[in-house]
Amino acid sequence: MCGIAGIMTASGAPPDRQAISAMQRALVHRGPDGEGSHFREGVGMAQTRLAIIDLETGNQPFTLADGTALIANAEIYNYIELKAEMRDVAFASASDCEVPLHLYARDGDRFAERLRGMYAIAIHDPGARRLVLARDPFGIKQLYYAEGDFGFAFASEPQALIAAGLVKPRLRADKGAELLQLQFTTGPATMFEGIWRVLPGETLVVESGRIARRLRRAALPEGGEEVLGEAEALARLDAALTDSVMVHQRSDVPYGMFLSGGVDSTAVLALMARLNDRPVKAYTVGFSDTRAADERAHARAVAAALGAKHVEVDFTEQDFWRALPGIARAVDDPVADYAELPTWKLAEVARRDDIKVILCGEGGDELFAGYGRYRAMTRPWWRYRRAMRSHGAVEGLGLLREENREWRAGIAAAESAAALPGRSRLQIAQAIDCADWLAHDLLIKLDRCLMAHGVEGRTPLLDPAVAEAAYRLPARLKLRGRTGKYLLRKWLSDTAPVSQPFSRKRGFTVPVGEWIVRRGAAIGPLVARQAGIQALCRPGAVESVFRARGRRAGFAAWVLLFYALWHRCHIEGRALAGDAFDALADR
Numbered sequence: 001m002c003g004i005a006g007i008m009t010a011s012g013a014p015p016d017r018q019a020i021s022a023m024q025r026a027l028v029h030r031g032p033d034g035e036g037s038h039f040r041e042g043v044g045m046a047q048t049r050l051a052i053i054d055l056e057t058g059n060q061p062f063t064l065a066d067g068t069a070l071i072a073n074a075e076i077y078n079y080i081e082l083k084a085e086m087r088d089v090a091f092a093s094a095s096d097c098e099v100p101l102h103l104y105a106r107d108g109d110r111f112a113e114r115l116r117g118m119y120a121i122a123i124h125d126p127g128a129r130r131l132v133l134a135r136d137p138f139g140i141k142q143l144y145y146a147e148g149d150f151g152f153a154f155a156s157e158p159q160a161l162i163a164a165g166l167v168k169p170r171l172r173a174d175k176g177a178e179l180l181q182l183q184f185t186t187g188p189a190t191m192f193e194g195i196w197r198v199l200p201g202e203t204l205v206v207e208s209g210r211i212a213r214r215l216r217r218a219a220l221p222e223g224g225e226e227v228l229g230e231a232e233a234l235a236r237l238d239a240a241l242t243d244s245v246m247v248h249q250r251s252d253v254p255y256g257m258f259l260s261g262g263v264d265s266t267a268v269l270a271l272m273a274r275l276n277d278r279p280v281k282a283y284t285v286g287f288s289d290t291r292a293a294d295e296r297a298h299a300r301a302v303a304a305a306l307g308a309k310h311v312e313v314d315f316t317e318q319d320f321w322r323a324l325p326g327i328a329r330a331v332d333d334p335v336a337d338y339a340e341l342p343t344w345k346l347a348e349v350a351r352r353d354d355i356k357v358i359l360c361g362e363g364g365d366e367l368f369a370g371y372g373r374y375r376a377m378t379r380p381w382w383r384y385r386r387a388m389r390s391h392g393a394v395e396g397l398g399l400l401r402e403e404n405r406e407w408r409a410g411i412a413a414a415e416s417a418a419a420l421p422g423r424s425r426l427q428i429a430q431a432i433d434c435a436d437w438l439a440h441d442l443l444i445k446l447d448r449c450l451m452a453h454g455v456e457g458r459t460p461l462l463d464p465a466v467a468e469a470a471y472r473l474p475a476r477l478k479l480r481g482r483t484g485k486y487l488l489r490k491w492l493s494d495t496a497p498v499s500q501p502f503s504r505k506r507g508f509t510v511p512v513g514e515w516i517v518r519r520g521a522a523i524g525p526l527v528a529r530q531a532g533i534q535a536l537c538r539p540g541a542v543e544s545v546f547r548a549r550g551r552r553a554g555f556a557a558w559v560l561l562f563y564a565l566w567h568r569c570h571i572e573g574r575a576l577a578g579d580a581f582d583a584l585a586d587r
Helices: 017-026 079-085 096-114 158-163 175-182 230-248 263-275 296-305 317-330 340-352 364-368 372-378 406-418 425-451 464-470 486-495 512-518 520-528 531-536 541-547 551-570 580-584
Strands: 002-008 034-040 043-049 069-076 117-125 130-135 144-148 151-155 202-207 210-216 255-258 281-286 309-314 357-359 456-458
Touching: 002 017, 002 069, 002 117, 002 158, 017 034, 017 043, 017 151, 017 158, 034 069, 043 069, 043 117, 069 096, 079 096, 096 117, 096 130, 096 202, 096 210, 144 158, 151 158, 151 210, 175 406, 175 531, 175 551, 230 263, 230 464, 230 486, 255 263, 255 340, 263 296, 263 364, 263 486, 281 296, 281 340, 296 309, 309 340, 317 340, 317 425, 317 512, 317 551, 317 580, 340 357, 340 425, 364 425, 364 464, 364 486, 372 425, 406 425, 425 456, 512 520, 512 551, 520 531, 520 541, 520 551, 520 580, 531 551, 541 551, 551 580
Parallel strands: 255 281, 255 357, 281 309, 357 456
Antiparallel strands: 002 043, 002 151, 034 043, 069 117, 117 130, 130 202, 144 151, 202 210
């Protein structure tokens, strides 16, 4: 894993080396193990490296004899198989990231179609006078770009483009309310004016500092639900999961996994235990002295039964206030998802243990239909079916200066794009979540919280083989009554019965509302007087929410608190020193 950045000038003049150096410095947390650069004919590219595969000869950029150069933030899991096919190629390294360069030489713009993995790739082809960017289909790795008088610039994180002075940190007018209502932002536009996302599966061809062409590779297989029996579906699922976890373990450094005790992460651990000779190190977080469900005892029993080395991590109220400023700094493409809190601490502990690669269960709910909201999609037409995300987090609380439904425009666009011919209503709902919720919430959270600590996060459930086995399953193999992820649960009940996958669990909840209400009288006024909050919210209403009790008020207070810290750091350019109280104080 790495950080990448670069500039292509419009005129072909040499790019600003100071700007590229500034981007490289801003991304050093993503790659503390080394750095590299490439400058040629109007293009400059830089990389910071987190060494995972081929520690000795895997330094970037990789370059061909004709000058074509590649830098990548990537893990290409099928690099061994692809290398075996390319017998006429003399590879200069044992790195997985050299393979896409030779695929580009052979296949041109379509080079990414054979890649299995997570990636954000930049290739400079001086002979064709173009820059090519590509992002993996699920959007596991992020990539951002900006266009201006300087030409075209890209980076792994928006803050690098800002640090280089290429874009000013101005808030896009419609995005603040969208973040407060959804806890993430949708589509290609980021929170920053002038900074855009390369979309999941997108390849951009840039010529003379401007985007000339866009190609798109779909994450989900085409077609509606298959006619498939349970026994055949289970066999196919077992083969796909085994293959995916096997290749996701390819690493030259120690790896472990995050175990929540839920179905998805337990399935990953069950496969890791099957495929490893030594005990897998599994990390579980819990919350002492709160009303939140604590999964540590269940995870402990599962880990013991599967022979894992279990590491239990306690996340306290003190951790909450201490970690928040660092999280707000790291998550520059903002995600007000409270799951980033335990993710942050787990990454901190794993890195302290010299673990540089973590496997986790992201994507299971989206591919296997785990969310309760999916059940409504299978109801008959004459029964009430409310659209997903039809109600915002702060809607109707009297908080916003301007209350309207414009915040839902991005979700509505995703709904329209997902409604392909032949797809069932359930498949459409899953596709909507994959397009935005997964790519622009869960995967950003995972990337920023782990990479801030120099840890790589891998998601074996978000793999083409698993998508082929899961997405087109008939609804009856995804949903049974009030139970989601039926087939995955059935597979797990056969593979690791100790996990009790069909038992009813309380679910994973971070007690942010409980912690906030304890100190609401102190933190509420600090949040209320922040410039970002005052621009969106009514005077007096914010402090009332921080004094109120109840789940909805607590969640609204959490979203406001995160946004206040994020805005102060990334829009106002303030340093977030100390804990959340110190970071919001006017000093």
